Amino acid sequence: LNDIVEQFSVEEAKRVKTIERTTNHDVKAVEYYLKEKCAAGPAEVARLGEFVHFSCTSEDINNLSYALMLQQARQEVMLPSMDSLIDSVAERADAYRDIPMLCRTHGQPATPSTMGKELANFSYRMARQRGQMAQLQVLGKMNGAVGNYAAHQVAVPAVHWPEVTRDFIVEQLGLEWNPYTTQIEPHDYIAEICDAC
16 A cells, blocks of 8 residues: 555546546545556455445545645744744844834833843744744634434444544544544644644
8 A cells, every 4th residue: 555655646636636626625536546456456445445435424534634634834834934933033143132222112212121121022922823823722623514423333343443443544644633523624723733823
């Protein structure tokens, strides 16, 4: 299965798009592509092909994909960029700590300050926002078409599906599990992250 990911190429992407022209559904096209790949693989993988999309609605796939992309972007791009900006402003606050500047209050001249102190204000505020951004949970769900594990339970009633999906989302994907949804993971966390920027 890892070979499918590691050997994915532009040609493989074109194959998915060819399938999509028939299905008119992006996730279904990926499902069929993966089934093809499983069928062409070793016997133990080939027999699992029909389980590629087991009990899932497209949102179960998409919400986890978007959550993983956003989590990676936050860790690898957003937080490091914020750290760099905060550090740069903090360095300037220190460098300009003795440079006086006129301040104003209600449009009138006020008690003087220093350029360093004013830059420190911004460095501190940005550090707070960065901390809030880092603490926000990135959520995922995998509970089926209406959020109640109905297809899961009908197929394999002996399995405690909420526990299985929680473990997969938390332990395997490194996301936070959203236990209560409809078909759609509500994406409130995305709004929270956007608001924290």
